[in-house]
Amino acid sequence: MKLESILDKLGSIEKNSFIKIIDNIISKNPKNGKEIDKILSSSDKGLKSVDNQNISRIFNLTSIEFKSYIECEFQEITSQLDILIDIIIRDGNCIMKQDWFSRLYETEIKKLKNKIKGLNSDFEDEKSELSIVRKRDYRIYKSCLHTAYQNDIENNRDAKITSDELSIILTLANQLGLSQEEVKLINYSIIPIKKFDIQEVIKSLKNIGVIFYSNKENTIYVADEMVRLLRTIRKKEVATKFYRRTLKLLRDPIINQIARDHNIDRKLSSSQKVEEILKEGVSFTSLLLEDIYKPGSTLTEKKKTLNELCEKGLNIVNLKGSVLEDKIGSLIQHFENVERDEKVGISLDGFDKLLVELNQSLPKLNKEIRAQFELQDEFVLKGDYLLDYNIKPRDILDLIIKPDLTKFIKDNGIKQRGDDILNILEHYKDVENLYLENYSNVAFRDLNLLKENGITVKESELGLKFEELTKVIFKGLGFNIDESLKSKINTQKDMIDILLNLGNDEIIIVECKTSKERGYNKFSTVSRQLKSYQNLALKNNLRIVKILLVAPEFSDDFVTDCEMDTEMNLSLLTASTLSKILESFKSSNYTEFPHVLFRDIVINEERILKALSK
Template sequence: MKLEKILDSVNSLEKNSFLKIIDNIKSSNPKNSKEIDKILSDSSDNLKSVDSINIAKVFDLIKDEFAETIKAEFINTTSQLDILIDIIIKDGNNILKQDWFARLYEKEIAKIKKRTKELKIQLESDKSEISETRKRDYLIYKACVETAYNNDYQNNRESKITDDELSILLTLTNQLDLSQEEVKLINYLIIPPDKSDIENITTFLKNIGVIFYSRKNNLIYVADEVVRVLRKVRKKEIADKYYRRVLKTLKESQINLVCRKHSIDTKELDYELKIKQIIKEGIPFSTLLKNGIHKDGTNLTDRKKTINDIWNKGLKISSNLKGSTLEEKIENIISYFNEIELDEKVGISVEGYEKLLLEINDELKSFRKLVLTEFEMPEETNLNSATLLDFNIKPRDVLDILSVEDLKSFIAAKELKSRGDLVLNILDAYKDAENLLIENYVAIGFRNLNLLKENGITIKESELGLKFECITQKIFEQLGFNVDESLKKKLNTTKNKIDLVLNLGNNDVIIVECKTIKESGYNKFSSVSRQIKSYVDLAKKNGLNVVKSLLVAPDFSDDFVNDCDLEFEINLSLITAGSLVNILEGFRESKHKQFPYQLLMKDVLIKEERILKAIKK
């Protein structure tokens, strides 16, 4: 869930700790202080009175400093912060009931105690199942941790690991290619973990700003933006769901090689479970691609070829992987996945996602259990598109957890395309729901629930306005426009919320306002013109040139059109929902890849006939 949404969901008391940390960072002259001051210049200096949108913007500017405050907490060796962070950054764990969080924590503590006991036996045994080379690495790191922790005690001081010592240990783990799990087990072999009270844990995490806790709802929230920072702190370069996607492109022999290098017991594990175990092990993604999947002695050229094959043949990305060195190629793969994560688009329509979930659940009886297990969700979780999107789990992420056999079974049952990439075939099949909504765009604009129901669209009346806006966005995107969500967020304030911003480049924009009506003929010109004028002024204040403002509605009254004709300050044109859909259909049949926006500049009430004739030339 996005930080902005969480801030709107919790009360002032529940976000105090987070705001206090931001305020402390803001007061310590962070590197982006000028940008922060610019955002807050129109607001009170008191963060409590700043709206959620701007707090999220400020957090984005101080995330590096925030990461440093978290790193400082690792000096407290009894905090178990590594265990706690590893739980809350897992896919699906960003919204948790407190009692479920307690169960996950207790389960993790029990697992660590069991595995440290097993590791101790292996390290002390002459007939260890761990290879001699790996055993040597473990013992070197273990000796260093023991020295770092115990040297204070020998000098009559409280035992702890200092910043400098921690930095050296981190360097050592990198050089020894130790996974996060290997490091964790050896650390807790030296400093055994004691189970803490969940209330104390919740308070601790809240006080350092990594969670929000709603006592009323008994819910723990971890913002997506915070998760990304915490991943960076834990040296996790990409989310587990993307790690899984890459692992599933590998041959089983490569998977087995990774397991051997990190002492992962593969007995009785099939391909899918081996992948799951590698992810749990916390092997750095770059380490996996640089060394883990290659046999000893593999030359640099062959390593690069393997990485290129993962990119082109495994991930099926048509463009060439950039980078001349192996490290650059790996870094570009990491950047690719991090960009995907920041993209708020679902990939298919939300309705298509909902339909996909329902139909997979009908066809694959183990589906629900698989999702709950994979994403560590409690049994009572409602597996619908809204819930999963709050967890930042998109359609592709769900399909990625299915085995090849399950994908084939579902495709056969639904009679979908079976050649090529199975996951992409399924996603393509469920994109049709988006077209269904576009086909019913006018009915949505007229808020005609009965007609929508007849056409197979179930929607609440309260959701029609937002749905109309979303479809308008999709239409403009299909027309080739850059519907700039990030620019819109930058412009929007609590008072002025622009529906759509079409970014034409060179600081030129078109502002689009969307309106639904129950009766024929939208006629509230004075109010909507004031609204659009404030948007235009807002854009100009931010250095943008508004070349056009558009109002989209299912219909307009004659008086409205006449009033608009006399308005010159906001350069407003009107377009009906029906005309916009017809223009889209004409555009699809034309040779144009980008709709010529100049065609929208002439009319007060845009005439689709003129535009259709122009784009057919």
């Protein structure tokens, strides 16, 4: 769930710790201080009076400083911050009831203790599967950590690891090629591990600003933006779902090779090994730099293998970068862009239909998804619910084994030639709803974003498509779109886009404008056009209740000119506002949108949404 959405749910006291940390960062002249000051200049009472959208923007502008602040917290080596952060950044753990978080925490402590016992016995057992080289790496790291931790006790001080010692130890772990899980196990074999009271755990995480806790709902929230930041701190370059997607494309011998290198039981099935590699915290970059290639591969062969993996497996063509590191960086950036994108690739209706039919065809899937993403609810195959956890259609399909995927495709008459997952996504696309979800992108004539979101359209068709979608929205709001009356009064010279018939010879005229430029600013042109439509309607004895101009956005000059116009009852409506009005209207008690709410010069989105929610 996005930070803004979480902040909307919470009271001021529940947001207080987070706001204080951001306020403290702002007071120390952060890198983006000037941009932050511009946002704060509209508020006289500081950050606490800023709206949630702008708080979210300010967090993004202070993310570098916030990351440094969290990294400092890691110096308290007994805080278990590594364990706790590894729990809350897992896919599916961004919303948790307190008792569920308590259960996950308790399970994690038990697993760690058992793994530490296993690791210690591997150290002592000469016949263990651990190679001599790996044992040596473990001993080097363990000895250095032991010295860093114990030297304070010898000097009659509290045992802790300083920031300098920590940076050296982290460098050592990296050079030895230890995964995060290996590092964690060795750390807690030196540092005593104990289970803390869950209320204290929640309080500590809340106080450092990484989680929000709703007392009313007894629920923990971790913002998507925070998850990404914490992931970088834990050196996890991509979300687990994207890592899994990549690993599942590798051949079994390569998976076995990676498992052997990181002390993973090779008797497990291939899919189980993939899950264990993910749990180990093996660096994604390290994996793609070294681990996925045959021993002795040349640099050219490595580049070819990586290109094939991206193009044929992940459907990413022309990966940027001439050297291997740059290509891997481009792939990580691609996954980050996909994760940030709020669109799901198919419409929400299409997602819901896909989940219903998956549940019918594969009745065990609900249980498998719950287990995979550690979700608390009994039934989780619901589009809105999964999107709150940032789980998209592709993420669900990636978890389904090949035989089940084949069965589902046959059960539902889906095309069988080509890539199974892409064929399924195409089958459930639901083009009209997908267009509606991209209504603002059509208004801005943003072909690149439309293409990324699964829509292929010619630029010359965007104006007409925007008008068609606007009609669909007004129809959804309960208005009578009167095509016959429009045809009757239109002339070859003056052609109204949309005419809403309110009855009793009363109408609303709607004009649609798309624009690539930010801030629609052609008032003189559009006002002449609208005045001619007004005269046309008056000649036909029609009373114009309102003229609405729908565009992607409006410049300040355009709004000022509109305010000065005394001849038309004109209101300006942005595409994003109209889209949000429709969504809010669907869940309201109204059967027809009360057009009296269209009374501002620039339609006030917040006021209308509030009115519809009553």
